[in-house]
Structures are given as structure tokens and as C-alpha cells.
Amino acid sequence: MNIAEYMQGLGRNARAASRLVAAASSGAKNAALMAMAAAIRERREFLISANVKDLDAARTAGLDAAMIDRLKLTDKGIDTMAAGVEQVAALPDPVGEITDVRRRPSGIEVGKMRVPLGVIGIIYESRPNVTADAAALCLKSGNAAILRGGKEALHSNQAIAACVRAGLGAAGLPETAVQVVETTDREAVGALITMPEFVDVIVPRGGKGLIERISRDARVPVIKHLDGNCHVYVDDAADPGKVVPIVENAKTQRYGTCNTAETLLVARGVAGRFLPEIGRMLAGHGVEMRCCAESLTMLTDCGIDASLLKAAQASDWDEEYLAPILAVKVVAGIDEAIEHINAHSSGHTEAIVSENYTSAMRFLREVDSASVMINASTRFADGFEYGLGAEIGISTDKIHARGPVGLEGLTSQKWIVFGNGEVRR
Amino acid sequence: MNIAEYMQGLGRNARAASRLVAAASSGAKNAALMAMAAAIRERREFLISANVKDLDAARTAGLDAAMIDRLKLTDKGIDTMAAGVEQVAALPDPVGEITDVRRRPSGIEVGKMRVPLGVIGIIYESRPNVTADAAALCLKSGNAAILRGGKEALHSNQAIAACVRAGLGAAGLPETAVQVVETTDREAVGALITMPEFVDVIVPRGGKGLIERISRDARVPVIKHLDGNCHVYVDDAADPGKVVPIVENAKTQRYGTCNTAETLLVARGVAGRFLPEIGRMLAGHGVEMRCCAESLTMLTDCGIDASLLKAAQASDWDEEYLAPILAVKVVAGIDEAIEHINAHSSGHTEAIVSENYTSAMRFLREVDSASVMINASTRFADGFEYGLGAEIGISTDKIHARGPVGLEGLTSQKWIVFGNGEVRR
Numbered sequence: 001m002n003i004a005e006y007m008q009g010l011g012r013n014a015r016a017a018s019r020l021v022a023a024a025s026s027g028a029k030n031a032a033l034m035a036m037a038a039a040i041r042e043r044r045e046f047l048i049s050a051n052v053k054d055l056d057a058a059r060t061a062g063l064d065a066a067m068i069d070r071l072k073l074t075d076k077g078i079d080t081m082a083a084g085v086e087q088v089a090a091l092p093d094p095v096g097e098i099t100d101v102r103r104r105p106s107g108i109e110v111g112k113m114r115v116p117l118g119v120i121g122i123i124y125e126s127r128p129n130v131t132a133d134a135a136a137l138c139l140k141s142g143n144a145a146i147l148r149g150g151k152e153a154l155h156s157n158q159a160i161a162a163c164v165r166a167g168l169g170a171a172g173l174p175e176t177a178v179q180v181v182e183t184t185d186r187e188a189v190g191a192l193i194t195m196p197e198f199v200d201v202i203v204p205r206g207g208k209g210l211i212e213r214i215s216r217d218a219r220v221p222v223i224k225h226l227d228g229n230c231h232v233y234v235d236d237a238a239d240p241g242k243v244v245p246i247v248e249n250a251k252t253q254r255y256g257t258c259n260t261a262e263t264l265l266v267a268r269g270v271a272g273r274f275l276p277e278i279g280r281m282l283a284g285h286g287v288e289m290r291c292c293a294e295s296l297t298m299l300t301d302c303g304i305d306a307s308l309l310k311a312a313q314a315s316d317w318d319e320e321y322l323a324p325i326l327a328v329k330v331v332a333g334i335d336e337a338i339e340h341i342n343a344h345s346s347g348h349t350e351a352i353v354s355e356n357y358t359s360a361m362r363f364l365r366e367v368d369s370a371s372v373m374i375n376a377s378t379r380f381a382d383g384f385e386y387g388l389g390a391e392i393g394i395s396t397d398k399i400h401a402r403g404p405v406g407l408e409g410l411t412s413q414k415w416i417v418f419g420n421g422e423v424r425r
Numbered sequence: 426m427n428i429a430e431y432m433q434g435l436g437r438n439a440r441a442a443s444r445l446v447a448a449a450s451s452g453a454k455n456a457a458l459m460a461m462a463a464a465i466r467e468r469r470e471f472l473i474s475a476n477v478k479d480l481d482a483a484r485t486a487g488l489d490a491a492m493i494d495r496l497k498l499t500d501k502g503i504d505t506m507a508a509g510v511e512q513v514a515a516l517p518d519p520v521g522e523i524t525d526v527r528r529r530p531s532g533i534e535v536g537k538m539r540v541p542l543g544v545i546g547i548i549y550e551s552r553p554n555v556t557a558d559a560a561a562l563c564l565k566s567g568n569a570a571i572l573r574g575g576k577e578a579l580h581s582n583q584a585i586a587a588c589v590r591a592g593l594g595a596a597g598l599p600e601t602a603v604q605v606v607e608t609t610d611r612e613a614v615g616a617l618i619t620m621p622e623f624v625d626v627i628v629p630r631g632g633k634g635l636i637e638r639i640s641r642d643a644r645v646p647v648i649k650h651l652d653g654n655c656h657v658y659v660d661d662a663a664d665p666g667k668v669v670p671i672v673e674n675a676k677t678q679r680y681g682t683c684n685t686a687e688t689l690l691v692a693r694g695v696a697g698r699f700l701p702e703i704g705r706m707l708a709g710h711g712v713e714m715r716c717c718a719e720s721l722t723m724l725t726d727c728g729i730d731a732s733l734l735k736a737a738q739a740s741d742w743d744e745e746y747l748a749p750i751l752a753v754k755v756v757a758g759i760d761e762a763i764e765h766i767n768a769h770s771s772g773h774t775e776a777i778v779s780e781n782y783t784s785a786m787r788f789l790r791e792v793d794s795a796s797v798m799i800n801a802s803t804r805f806a807d808g809f810e811y812g813l814g815a816e817i818g819i820s821t822d823k824i825h826a827r828g829p830v831g832l833e834g835l836t837s838q839k840w841i842v843f844g845n846g847e848v849r850r
Contacts, residue, residue, distance in 0.1 A: 019767060023791050096790060102812060108801050110811045117823050118793065200823050221646065221824045242846035249848030342444060351842075364841055365521060366448050368543065376533050376844025385849065386535045386840065387527060398542050398625050399646045400825040403840045415811065415828045416789055417776075419801025421667035423674030424810065 001183060007191035010146050011198025013176035014119040018144035021177045022116045026093040028171050033089035033136055036167025037082040040132060043163055044078055050159035051128065058152050070126045071153055081129045081160075084390065088136040091389040094407045095142040098416065107422045112413040116142030118200035120410060121192045122392075123148045123214060125206040128156035134203075135164045135178040137392045141410035144177045146199065148192055151184035158182065193218040203393055203405075223405060225394045227320040228258030228348035230378040233265040233337040233363070234274055235354035242353050242375055243274050244281050249377040250351065252285045256322050258394060259349050259371075259381040263317060263327040265337045271295065271330045276302040283308050287324045290316040294330040317344040334359045338366050345369055347396050349381040349403075370396060370403035426608060432616035435571050436623025438601035439544040443569035446602045447541045451518040453596050458514035458561055461592025462507040465557060468588055469503050475584035476553065483577050495551045496578055506554045506585075509815065513561040516814040519832045520567040523841065532847045537838040541567030543625035545835060546617045547817075548573045548639060550631040553581035559628075560589045560603040562817050566835035569602045571624065573617055576609035583607065618643040628818055628830075648830060651821045652745040653683030653773035655803040658690040658762040658788070659699055660779035667778050667800055668699050669706050674802040675776065677710045681747050683819060684774050684796075684806040688742060688752040690762045696720065696755045701727040708733050712749040715741040719755040742769040759784045763791050770794055772821050774806040774828075795821060795828035 021029070040047070051073040058068050073081075094114050101111030120143045124130045131147055138145035149157040161180035168175050181188050193202050193214055202222045204214045215222050232250050234243050250261035266275055275298045282289060283304040290312040291299060299309055316327040317340070331337045334354075341350050351373040352363040360374045371381040381403060383391025388406030395401045401409035446454070465472065476498040483493050498506075519539050526536030545568045549555045556572055563570035574582040586605035593600050606613050618627050618639055627647045629639045640647050657675050659668050675686035691700055700723045707714060708729040715737040716724060724734055741752040742765070756762045759779075766775050776798040777788040785799045796806040806828060808816025813831030820826045826834035 019791070019793075022793070104810065104812055106805065106810060108798075108805055108810075110805075113789070113797075115793070216644075219641075221822070223824075239846065245846060245848050253849055351844075364538070366444070368444075368447070368540070369839065371840040371842065372538075373533075373842035374844055375846050376842050377848045379849040380531065380533055380535075380842060380844075380847070381840070385529065385531060385533075387529055397646070398837055399648075400837070402837055412823055412825070412827055414794065415796040415806070417796065417798035417801050417805060419776075419799055419805075421664065421670060421800050422805070423670050423802045424678055424804040 003183060003185050003187040004191050006183065007188055007195065008198070010179050010181065011119070011195045014144040014146050014179060015198050017174040017176040018116070018118050020174050021139060021144055022095070022142045024142065024173060028173060029093065029139055029142070030089045032139060032167045032171035032173050033085050035170035036132070036136065036164050037085040037089070039163035039166040040078060040082040040085065040160070043159070044075070047073055047078055047156070047159045047163075050155040053155040054153055061152075063152065067126060067152070071128065071156070073128055073156055077129065081132045084129070085132055085136045088140050088390055091140060091407060093140065094411050101418075106424070107420065109418040111416050113416045114411050115414050116411055119144045119146065119198060121146045121148070121199045121202045123189055123192070123202065123204045123206070123210070125150045125210065126153055128153045128160060130205060131157045131160040131180060132164065133390065134392060137390055137407060137410060139177060141407045143410055146179050146181065146192060148181040148189060154184055189214070190217065193220060196220045205393055221400070223393065223395050223401060223409070224397060225258065226396045227346045228260070229262045229318060229320045229344065229346040230259055230348050231263045231265055231341050231345060231350045232261045232378065233341070233350070233352045234267060234270065235337070235352055235356060235359050236267040236269040236333060237356035237359060238270060238274070238353040239355050239375070240274070244277055246351065246353055246375070246377050247278050248281055249379055251282065251287060251326050252324070253377070253379050255324055257379070259378050260322070261326065261378050262319060262321050263329065263344070265329050265331050265340060266295070267333050267337070268330050269333070271298060275299060279304050282326060285324065287326055290325060290327045292329040295328045299328075320346065334362060338363065342368050347398075348394070349373070349378045351376060351378050370394070428608060428610050428612040429616050431608065432613055432620065433623070435604050435606065436544070436620045439569040439571050439604060440623050442599040442601040443541070443543050445599050446564060446569055447520070447567045449567065449598055453598060454518065454564055454567070455514045457564060457592045457596035457598050458510050460595035461557070461561065461589050462510040462514070464588035464591040465503060465507040465510065465585070468584070469500070472498055472503055472581070472584045472588075473500075475580040478580040479578055486577075488577065492551060492577070496553065496581070498553060498581055502554065506557045509554070510557055510561045513565050513815055516565060516832060518565065519836050526843070531849070532845065534843040536841050538841045539836050540839050541836055544569045544571065544623060546571045546573070546624045546627045548614055548617065548627065548629045548631070548635070550575045550635065551578055553578045553585060555630060556582045556585040556605060557589065558815065559817060562815055562832060562835060564602060566832045568835055571604050571606065571617060573606040573614060579609055614639070615642065618645060621645045630818055646825070648818065648820050648826060648834070649822055650683070650819045652771045653685070654687045654743060654745045654769065654771040655684060655773050656688045656690060656766050656770055656775045657686045657803065658766070658775070658777045659692060659695065660762070660777055660781060660784050661692040661694040661758060662781035662784060663695060663699070663778040664780050664800070665699070669702055671776065671778055671800070671802050672703050673706055674804055676707065676712060676751050677749070678802070678804050680749050682804070684803050685747070686751065686803050687744060687746050688754065688769070690754050690756050690765060691720070692758050692762070693755050694758070696723060700724060704729050707751060710749065712751055715750060715752045717754040720753045724753075745771065759787060763788065767793050773819070774798065774803045776801060776803050795819070
């Protein structure tokens with residue numbers, strides 16, 4: 001197989017299909033999604049047997065238990081996947097929305113129309129359910145998709161792809177609207193990210209290494225999600241009833257997610273009051289604290305297991321632990337908090353706990369991150385929690401889309417002009 | 426001078442200044458813009474004497490007359506430049522606008538806030554007025570800017586930069602909010618486009634070669650404008666009174682602009698009726714026609730100077746002539762017109778002339794270009810004509826901003842969450 005030619009072929013098919021799905025009615029797209037979901041449920045045995053092949057190969061290759069767990073398609077997982085596709089069908093269609101129409105002095109009326117991006121390339125790692133999720137989101141937003149999953153999930157992804165094609169076919173849409181790359185050769189990724197004539201945007205979903213590599217080599221725009229070094233800042237005017245619940249939820253509800261807090265900043269004026277209580281709560285969850293000198297002194301002799309208290313290194317302020325570890329720093333107040341966050345954050349999500357209107361609004365305006373919150377847990381930074389219905393990823397970029405990317409993030413707006421024979425003078 | 430270090434220094438300054446201008450009030454930004462405009466008017470002699478140095482050098486270097494013309498700062502040009510900055514001051518401030526706030530089932534209220542992109546790098550060629558235009562647009566949209574003009578305009582750009590700094594200083598804003606690169610070393614461009622830690626987006630303004638080179642080498646997003654191969658399609662249901670005026674204006678009002686029509690498509694059903702009249706009008710302007718076989722036959726023996734009629738080559742359908750030349754093709758109807766445009770257009774601007782509602786709306790929806798027009802000249806694709814007040818460029822990209830890019834295109838939206846102590850379940 002000549003990989004470059006194969007990928008060019010997929011690209012050519014996708015470009016042609018993208019014209020048809022861009023012009024498809026909401027009814028046709030929803031019918032295809034409902035048929036996909038039905039096919040996923042009906043072909044349950046087929047999906048599980050394909051998945052067993054991947055699991056056997058994974059065990060033979062000695063993949064670790066966490067990886068195998070992510071790879072596994074259970075009966076419940078199949079239902080969840082089908083329900084996810086049905087949920088996308090139920091979302092409003094963003095395509096074709098006309099807004100901001102205004103008459104200009106020349107007589108023309110100028111407005112905007114929301115349109116698909118065209119062809120979206122998705123590169124992802126082990127979880128096979130991404131195949132169905134991404135297919136559904138791309139189709140609903142009127143885009144064609146080329147999906148490139150991890151090699152360990154090859155059989156599972158191909159089986160899901162067959163269900164996706166069945167759904168497209170049932171609704172009279174081109175089966176090439178969603179194509180799953182059938183080779184595990186890494187050259188396929190290189191080709192996919194360097195075909196601007198066929199692919200309009202790449203969405204990589206995976207570890208930081210994968211995303212950095214793709215961003216470096218891509219010749220098309222990349223909607224990327226790098227790390228989530230999220231902060232909670234406890235302000236001088238924090239409501240005592242909100243401090244511990246928000247810090248606890250932001251740090252301990254799940255350790256491995258990108259919207260989990262990794263650094264706690266506490267205003268000096270209230271550090272003595274809140275830090276011991278926060279420290280004991282964190283210790284109760286077994287969370288290790290990497291402390292600045294001042295917070296380390298305050299937290300020592302609070303009855304906290306000494307093995308959980310460490311002096312922070314400079315690198316701790318930039319770390320995404322994805323683990324029961326939290327960096328802790330005392331700051332002078334709102335100014336130092338904003339400055340520290342804008343210097344060290346990865347621009348994902350930050351929260352302030354404060355009852356002071358001016359501090360809260362300054363934090364909201366001046367913190368330069370994709371999500372900025374007042375008196376709420378950073379864990380809310382999520383497409384479902386925000387009401388997007390679903391998300392293709394969370395962007396840490398600053399252009400196009402910031403934060404959770406839903407259907408709208410897979411579209412853009414073109415200009416439309418309604419004239420009556422006007423010419424420019 | 427160590428160029429890499431020098432550019433890192435500019436980057437560091439710009440990043441720091443970007444925090445201050447992002448948080449600056451509309452009043453402070455407008456005061457700076459008005460002071461800039463005043464400084465440009467007051468320092469008229471100084472600007473002209475700096476420009477004379479550039480003009481002398483250009484003549485010595487043997488630059489052509491068109492290039493020298495673009496470089497020249499006249500008394501009137503200085504007034505226009507100052508007035509342009511004042512117009513930007515008068516535009517509404519996009520920064521801080523809060524929209525789409527909705528209460529979610531969890532209790533949090535989620536919305537969006539419009540925010541600056543951060544630091545914008547602008548790379549441009551000879552016209553020195555771009556220095557003032559770009560500075561004004563970046564500042565008003567709350568961004569810091571690093572401007573890198575052409576080496577032939579070095580003295581003029583530095584003199585304008587001094588006026589910009591005077592304006593910033595008068596309003597108490599950091600002078601480093603707009604920095605003009607003081608070296609003409611090409612290594613400076615290479616450094617500017619590869620500092621993602623300091624620069625958030627690059628806007629190149631210049632020829633296709635410059636833009637392709639920058640897009641290829643950049644390590645930050647580029648808002649780029651490649652070519653403008655714009656189409657006018659005369660539909661079966663075209664209003665005879667609109668056909669010739671629109672084609673005439675789209676092709677002949679100005680030959681060198683990116684929104685000038687480069688290809689005319691005519692529906693077969695009306696080609697016999699309209700083509701001779703269009704051909705004679707174009708011939709009257711001395712426009713050469715590169716014709717498909719069918720249109721060539723129709724145009725021959727219409728009294729048109731034979732030297733203006735040529736058979737089109739395949740490459741003519743993809744050409745941006747920027748000259749009195751027009752490619753002409755007869756198509757079966759709306760389907761072939763849309764197909765031809767989506768295959769050959771550069772995605773800039775296309776217009777249909779039609780009184781048929783369904784054809785017009787299909788064209789509007791299915792043509793995948795940044796601007797799509799019904800019964801209006803392609804020449805309207807322009808920031809001023811669209812009511813943006815000004816434009817930093819015209820994007821042929823599909824993500825972030827399409828078409829004319831004004832203040833809003835220099836911003837994005839972050840998510841904001843108003844909570845009351847909510848945590849995620």
C-alpha cells in the first residue's frame with residue numbers, strides 16, 4: 001500500500017463528501033445519526049468480537065491494565081456510545097444560521113451565515129468510543145471527517161466505522177462523509193496533517209506528546225488541547241462556607257482530568273484562617289501538598305501527616321500533576337494572584353472564591369484563560385456542564401475556539417450579501 | 426545586535442504590555458488613539474523628512490515607480506492616516522462584551538466574554554500607513570502589537586512609531602504596547618513567527634510569496650490572505666438590468682484588488698442573450714477575455730477586437746490576474762456554477778446574478794467562500810463596505826475569521842462562569 005496515495009484518496013473523497021453533508025438538511029443528518037445509533041446497538045455482538053481481537057493483541061503486546069481498560073468495549077459502553085450519538089441528533093443544528101444582517105449605506109444588506117469548516121481530521125488514542133462521538137459531532141456540524149484512531153483499537157474502530165457507514169447510507173448521505181483510516185502506519189498521520197487541499201482542520205485528542213508533535217508538523221490549523229494547570233484562588237473576601245467545598249471538589253473529585261485544580265493560591269490575609277482546614281481536608285484525601293515557604297510553615301503542626309507536606313520547587317508552579325498532588329502558595333492578594341496565574345497557567349480554567357464584587361470582576365476580566373469562574377469548581381469546565389451537549393475537545397488555543405469545543409466550534413461564519421444590483425462607487 | 430535576543434526582548438515587553446492594554450478602559454484606549462492622531466498631524470514635517478530618506482534610498486536602489494508611489498507619504502496621505510486612527514477611536518470597543526449567559530441545571534451561570542487575542546505580530550510590505558492603521562486596530566481591540574514593516578520604509582515607519590508611542594504615553598498606556606521592529610534583518614521575521622510564548626497570532630500583509638513563506642514557517646497561528654480568484658455567475662434567471670452593471674463593476678472598477686472578479690460564468694440558457702453585450706462592454710475597457718470554446722464562438726463576430734479574445738487554458742480557471750483579463754465560461758446552470766466555483770475559487774468572494782429565489786439561496790448556502798453575494802458586485806467585499814469601520818486584512822482561512830477582519834477578528838471569546846459555591850457532582 002502506498003500510504004501517501006491512500007491518504008490522498010481519502011482526502012479527495014472527504015472533500016467531495018463535505019459538499020454534500022454541508023448542504024444536507026438537518027432531517028437527513030439526524031436520520032443518519034439515529035440509524036448509526038441503531039446500528040451500534042444492533043451490531044453489539046460484532047462490536048464486542050472485534051474488540052476482543054484488540055484486547056487479545058493488547059494483552060499479547062503487554063499493554064498495561066489502564067490502557068486495556070480504556071480500550072475495552074463493554075455492553076454498557078456500547079449503550080452509552082449509541083446514546084451519545086442520539087444526544088447529538090437531538091442538539092440544534094448550527095449550520096445555516098443567519099445573523100447580524102444590517103443594511104449598509106450602499107444599499108446592500110450584509111450578514112453572517114454559520115457554515116461547516118469542511119473536512120476535519122481527528123487523531124486520537126486508545127478509546128474506541130471516540131470513533132462514534134467524533135463521527136456524530138462532525139456530521140451534525142455539516143463536516144466530513146477522516147478519523148485516525150490508535151493502532152491498538154484498529155478492529156474496534158473499523159467495526160464502529162461500519163455502523164457509521166450504515167447510518168450514513170440509510171439516510172442517503174455519502175458513506176465517505178466519515179472515513180476511518182485503515183492503516184496503522186504512522187506515515188498516515190504525517191499525510192493527514194499535511195494535505196491543506198483536502199483537510200481544513202486537525203483535532204488531536206491524546207497526550208501532550210502527540211499534540212505537540214502534530215502541532216509542530218501540521219500544515220493545516222490544529223485545534224489543540226495542551227495541558228490543564230488550573231488554579232483556585234482563595235481571596236481575602238472569600239465566603240468561609242465556599243472555600244473548602246470548592247477546593248475539595250476542584251482537586252479531589254477526579255485527579256486525572258484536565259479541569260482538576262493543580263495549584264491553590266491563598267490571600268495572605270486569610271491564609272491563617274483557611275489553610276489549616278484546607279490542609280486537613282486534602283490530607284484526608286491523601287493529597288500531597290507542594291508548599292511555598294509561608295504555607296509550609298502554616299501547614300506544619302496542623303496534625304497533617306508530614307509525608308504529605310513538601311517544599312515546592314520552582315517547577316511546581318507550572319506542573320499538571322494529574323495526580324493527588326497540589327501546589328500551594330500564599331499571595332499578597334488579587335494582584336499577585338492574577339499575575340501568578342497569567343505567568344504560570346496553561347490557560348485552561350481558573351476560579352476565584354470571593355464575595356468582593358470588584359475582585360471577582362477583575363479576576364473574570366483580567367485572567368487570560370479559556371474558562372474563568374467566580375465561586376465555582378474548576379471541574380465545571382466541560383462541554384456537557386456548559387450546555388454544549390457534547391464536546392470534540394477542550395481548546396487551549398486563543399484563536400477560533402477557546403475552552404470546550406462543541407458543534408459551534410466545528411463551524412465558522414461566512415459573510416453573506418443580499419443586493420439589488422448594487423455596484424461599488 | 427543579536428537578532429534572536431532582540432526579538433525575545435520585544436516579545437517579553439509585548440506580553441507584559443498586553444496585560445495592561447487588555448485591562449485598559451475604552452476611554453484610555455480612545456485617548457491614546459486621539460493623541461496618536463494629533464501627534465501624526467503635528468509631526469507632519471518630521472514624518473515627511475523621514476519619508477524623504479526612504480524615497481531617496483528607494484531611488485538609489487532603483488525601485489520601480491509603482492513601489493516608490495506606494496512608499497510616498499504626502500501631506501494628504503498624512504491627514505488620511507490621522508483620520509483613520511480617529512475613525513478607529515470612534516468604533517465601539519469589542520472587549521469585555523458578555524453574551525449568551527445561561528443558567529445551567531447545576532446552578533452555575535455560563536456565558537462568554539469577548540477578550541483580546543494578546544500579542545499580534547504584523548508583517549507588511551511597503552506602505553508606511555499600515556504602521557498607524559495596524560497600531561490603532563490592535564490597541565483598540567486590547568492587543569499589544571509587534572510591527573515589522575518593509576525595509577524600504579524603515580525611516581517612515583520609525584517616525585510613525587514615535588507618534589504612536591507619544592499617543593500611548595499621553596494616555597498613560599505602556600509605550601511597549603506597540604513596538605516597531607528596528608532592524609531590517611530578515612532573521613527578525615523568522616524570530617517573530619516562532620515565539621509562541623510571546624506572540625499569539627501573525628497577520629501577514631503582502632504578496633502571495635510572503636504569505637506562503639510565513640504560513641509555512643510560523644509556529645503560531647497565521648490569519649492569512651492568499652489570492653482572490655473571485656467569480657460572477659450570471660444565472661438563467663438573471664435580471665437583464667443587473668447583469669452588465671455588476672460584471673462591469675466587479676471586473677473593471679479596479680483591476681489590482683483582491684475582490685475584483687477574475688472569472689465570469691454564464692448559464693447556457695442566457696449566454697447567447699448576455700455574452701455579446703458583456704463582451705462589448707469589457708472590450709470597451711480593453712479587458713482581454715480568456716474563453717471556453719462555447720463562449721469563444723459566441724463572442725467572435727460581435728464586433729470585438731479579435732486581439733482581446735483568447736481560448737482559455739486549463740490554468741485560467743485558477744488564475745488571479747489582477748489585470749484587465751477575465752476568464753469566461755459557459756456552464757449548464759446553477760449546479761455546474763457552484764461545482765466550478767468550489768473547485769477553482771480561492772474562497773474569497775463570489776456573486777450570483779439571479780432573480781430566482783431558490784437558485785440565489787442555494788448559491789448563498791452552497792458556495793464555500795468567505796463572502797457570497799446575491800445581485801451585488803464582488804467589489805463590496807471590504808471591511809469599510811461591510812461596516813467594520815476598518816480592516817486589518819481579508820482572511821481566506823476557514824477557522825477563526827473569514828473575509829474582512831475588523832476589531833472583532835482580533836478578539837476571541839473566553840467562557841465565564843458565575844457561581845454561588847457550586848461543586849460538580
